[in-house]
Amino acid sequence: MSKEITARAEDYAQWYNDLVLKSDLAEYSAVRGCMVIKPYGFALWENMRDALDKMFKDTGHVNAYFPLFIPKSFLSKEAAHVEGFAKECAVVTHYRLKNNPDGKGVVVDPEAKLEEELIIRPTSETIIWNTYKDWVQSYRDLPLLINQWANVVRWEMRTRLFLRTAEFLWQEGHTAHATRDEAIEETEKMLGVYTRFVEDFMALPVIQGLKTESERFAGAEETYCIETLMQDGKALQAGTSHFLGQNFAKAFDVTFSNKENKLEYVWATSWGVSTRLVGALLMAHSDDDGLILPPKIAPFQVVIVPIFKGEEQKKMIDAKVEAITNALMAKGIRVKYDNNENTRPGWKFAEYEMKGVPVRIAIGARDLENNVVEIARRDTKEKKSVSVDGLTDYIENLLTEIQQSMFAKAKAFQQSHITPVNSWQEFEKTLDEKGGFVAAHWDGTAETEAAIKEKTKATIRCIPLNNKQEEGKCILTGKPSKERVYFARAY
Amino acid sequence: MSKEITARAEDYAQWYNDLVLKSDLAEYSAVRGCMVIKPYGFALWENMRDALDKMFKDTGHVNAYFPLFIPKSFLSKEAAHVEGFAKECAVVTHYRLKNNPDGKGVVVDPEAKLEEELIIRPTSETIIWNTYKDWVQSYRDLPLLINQWANVVRWEMRTRLFLRTAEFLWQEGHTAHATRDEAIEETEKMLGVYTRFVEDFMALPVIQGLKTESERFAGAEETYCIETLMQDGKALQAGTSHFLGQNFAKAFDVTFSNKENKLEYVWATSWGVSTRLVGALLMAHSDDDGLILPPKIAPFQVVIVPIFKGEEQKKMIDAKVEAITNALMAKGIRVKYDNNENTRPGWKFAEYEMKGVPVRIAIGARDLENNVVEIARRDTKEKKSVSVDGLTDYIENLLTEIQQSMFAKAKAFQQSHITPVNSWQEFEKTLDEKGGFVAAHWDGTAETEAAIKEKTKATIRCIPLNNKQEEGKCILTGKPSKERVYFARAY
Numbered sequence: 001m002s003k004e005i006t007a008r009a010e011d012y013a014q015w016y017n018d019l020v021l022k023s024d025l026a027e028y029s030a031v032r033g034c035m036v037i038k039p040y041g042f043a044l045w046e047n048m049r050d051a052l053d054k055m056f057k058d059t060g061h062v063n064a065y066f067p068l069f070i071p072k073s074f075l076s077k078e079a080a081h082v083e084g085f086a087k088e089c090a091v092v093t094h095y096r097l098k099n100n101p102d103g104k105g106v107v108v109d110p111e112a113k114l115e116e117e118l119i120i121r122p123t124s125e126t127i128i129w130n131t132y133k134d135w136v137q138s139y140r141d142l143p144l145l146i147n148q149w150a151n152v153v154r155w156e157m158r159t160r161l162f163l164r165t166a167e168f169l170w171q172e173g174h175t176a177h178a179t180r181d182e183a184i185e186e187t188e189k190m191l192g193v194y195t196r197f198v199e200d201f202m203a204l205p206v207i208q209g210l211k212t213e214s215e216r217f218a219g220a221e222e223t224y225c226i227e228t229l230m231q232d233g234k235a236l237q238a239g240t241s242h243f244l245g246q247n248f249a250k251a252f253d254v255t256f257s258n259k260e261n262k263l264e265y266v267w268a269t270s271w272g273v274s275t276r277l278v279g280a281l282l283m284a285h286s287d288d289d290g291l292i293l294p295p296k297i298a299p300f301q302v303v304i305v306p307i308f309k310g311e312e313q314k315k316m317i318d319a320k321v322e323a324i325t326n327a328l329m330a331k332g333i334r335v336k337y338d339n340n341e342n343t344r345p346g347w348k349f350a351e352y353e354m355k356g357v358p359v360r361i362a363i364g365a366r367d368l369e370n371n372v373v374e375i376a377r378r379d380t381k382e383k384k385s386v387s388v389d390g391l392t393d394y395i396e397n398l399l400t401e402i403q404q405s406m407f408a409k410a411k412a413f414q415q416s417h418i419t420p421v422n423s424w425q426e427f428e429k430t431l432d433e434k435g436g437f438v439a440a441h442w443d444g445t446a447e448t449e450a451a452i453k454e455k456t457k458a459t460i461r462c463i464p465l466n467n468k469q470e471e472g473k474c475i476l477t478g479k480p481s482k483e484r485v486y487f488a489r490a491y
Numbered sequence: 492m493s494k495e496i497t498a499r500a501e502d503y504a505q506w507y508n509d510l511v512l513k514s515d516l517a518e519y520s521a522v523r524g525c526m527v528i529k530p531y532g533f534a535l536w537e538n539m540r541d542a543l544d545k546m547f548k549d550t551g552h553v554n555a556y557f558p559l560f561i562p563k564s565f566l567s568k569e570a571a572h573v574e575g576f577a578k579e580c581a582v583v584t585h586y587r588l589k590n591n592p593d594g595k596g597v598v599v600d601p602e603a604k605l606e607e608e609l610i611i612r613p614t615s616e617t618i619i620w621n622t623y624k625d626w627v628q629s630y631r632d633l634p635l636l637i638n639q640w641a642n643v644v645r646w647e648m649r650t651r652l653f654l655r656t657a658e659f660l661w662q663e664g665h666t667a668h669a670t671r672d673e674a675i676e677e678t679e680k681m682l683g684v685y686t687r688f689v690e691d692f693m694a695l696p697v698i699q700g701l702k703t704e705s706e707r708f709a710g711a712e713e714t715y716c717i718e719t720l721m722q723d724g725k726a727l728q729a730g731t732s733h734f735l736g737q738n739f740a741k742a743f744d745v746t747f748s749n750k751e752n753k754l755e756y757v758w759a760t761s762w763g764v765s766t767r768l769v770g771a772l773l774m775a776h777s778d779d780d781g782l783i784l785p786p787k788i789a790p791f792q793v794v795i796v797p798i799f800k801g802e803e804q805k806k807m808i809d810a811k812v813e814a815i816t817n818a819l820m821a822k823g824i825r826v827k828y829d830n831n832e833n834t835r836p837g838w839k840f841a842e843y844e845m846k847g848v849p850v851r852i853a854i855g856a857r858d859l860e861n862n863v864v865e866i867a868r869r870d871t872k873e874k875k876s877v878s879v880d881g882l883t884d885y886i887e888n889l890l891t892e893i894q895q896s897m898f899a900k901a902k903a904f905q906q907s908h909i910t911p912v913n914s915w916q917e918f919e920k921t922l923d924e925k926g927g928f929v930a931a932h933w934d935g936t937a938e939t940e941a942a943i944k945e946k947t948k949a950t951i952r953c954i955p956l957n958n959k960q961e962e963g964k965c966i967l968t969g970k971p972s973k974e975r976v977y978f979a980r981a982y
Binding site: 027029030031034035036037038039041042043045046062063064065066067068069070071072073074075076082086087088089090091092093094095096097098099104105106108117118119120127130131134140146150151153155167169342 | 518520521522525526527528529530532533534536537553554555556557558559560561562563564565566567573577578579580581582583584585586587588589590596597599608609610611618621622625631637641642644646658660833
């Protein structure tokens, strides 16, 4: 097959790259570090986006749109924030080109220099809180529960399709509240929304937790996260929800008069997920034949491939398939009929395996006679002959079963890759030989965290929510510890 | 009322600005020329976007996403294109900031200068055709029918909310075809999609036509457009669809082997509409009390305002409204119940008039007794007492009627503002005293077109499609002409 991809066992990184390219999801563009999201990849992202958008709206949020540009001075207003983002941003310095005096092409017009440089947003806290200043006067104006779908730019030096690109698509929620408790409640609520989305739609189990101080968002008082596990045993942060305290309100002077008519600073949260989720989805579920997509977000849930000789057979199959397709579509099932005569059934089988379509229906002349079709599951590769009578119900149930079975498989993998260890030797050995989350005691200092990262490349992915409290000793320093935290090597 | 806006008759430009600000659609941001689209404005845009997106998909198009950045050299590859866009673009020259040596804030790091500057896309033909080069080898790879929803930047010096902003949101379709005829067919098909959208959803009649050479898109062989008419008699271009010939294929060397296995350049189209449509919508339909939104795209189609004294009445009304709301929502009607006790009914009436909600239902204690509600249409201000029995059907029909009636009103206005003139004197008088489209003979030269624009600020909005052919004399030069073209002053 021309479309063969590198096996996971051979070279996991190359497998991932092949997967993205050969399934036609995305490719690198002519612009360093930026990708083109191809139609198949974008259809997948649209399904993810639409599901999330509905969940945001169902929890009382509305969408808005803020400028792409952030005045340079805004970034500096919150001290931690600028430290986190200034190092990797695209800077607009001019607003005009002119013809090159030497006659070739165009050059930047030096006369058109901006008085203050503009940064392409790496995240929008600063421009949004500068705006909220005018929107909030009284407690009656709160809460603001606003989300934005947008492109952002972070000038990463090492990029990988979907996982880390200079420009990426995401959503960023920015909410404003009258009280600390309400803001924390919102932060946790959105962590719950992300958890439900990733688990129920992407079929990917998560660990909910808190980041350590070193790993927090630049400007946050607390960063909540969901961590997922890839097939190579590395962790991937799938989403974060930040409690920002009053940091941005103070930086941009956003106050409100409370019910007692006293001025107070507003409390903030922000939360985001990005096209990085697509990378997580691929690396968690796919195999050496290509993608395996969960039915709930797959661009096509069912593909139908006819197998025929001659026009007469084709016509009869076309007619039968039309009825099947209409019945499936009436149930809201996304179905594609591929009767393109330029490619053969064997090529199509491989192609839709590569693209991860959850269910394939093949139908030939003999099947017609017997009133059956052949059904193949992408996830298990099981094939089965099924009667056309009751086919729609069968498919509907099968899609549900595939969704659940993909989650169960990923959950079992995750559960078998959370390993408690009690010594440094065990810690290193587990990271090197097994991977996954290593549950270990830690003395709670940033120094030890940094030393462990330096020695092993493992970071503290999170301190799990509702973590069991137990006495123990830090695996590196032997100092006392009250709980285990989850370490892993990560994307 | 604190929310009063300037009357149209007094100052049309100020009326428009007040309208946008006081109906909470958008506002200027801290970044020159960029706007913040507020939640109510964004909900309106989302409804427009979703309707268009469905029409694109129903006509066989798919979405994708291309980079925000365009390498400077790409712009120069198509000669007319760079002339059109180089003068007003945001240029990224650096990719990092660093702490200011003087300790205050951050400065651009001179070490982080890009080898080649990147332009924020003003439109994406160049980056997309550079990508298509790798996607097209054979006639079997054609057509490519791709659309992108994106933000773009054009560094306009004079900006107005929605109508002309430095950054705006839009969609841009970019299709690739094997033949000239097929590309022209696509160009015309998309003009038809825009026409149906603007007329059926926005209730705004259009004139379909071709742009003159001077007004064409930079790089197009032919620009099709739809022109709309605002209440002040000025025209507004609502959408364009370009036949690009082989210009971009030649600039980016995009060829395919045809059925005879010969290499040919690919044929191209591009087409777009933007958040500018929101401006057109507002200026065409609104009045001195605020917005008037067509039901099909209004964020809320119905608002319900309770009128009560005391908790007991409120409870009874709440219960009744719940039943009404559920019945309306079951029919897919977007309804808001505003029982906020911080504001009085009179304030709410004015507020929802300002926001252009098509239908207002008021319900008081006496209405409850009589099993009726008071219904007010935003467009005609008519009020009527209507029985609660059969209310859902009544509302459903009323929304349809409002949609049609708004279109009919705008259509009558448009029809009465297409004025054929046969002399220069008449031409100037009509422009100054009546406005609208002036149908006049023109000698077909760019010189005369420019002279007329210089003298009157009127431009040729379009040469109508299926234009009646008739002998005549150019209103300025007296030279022979074969058809009338539509002049107007325009936004």
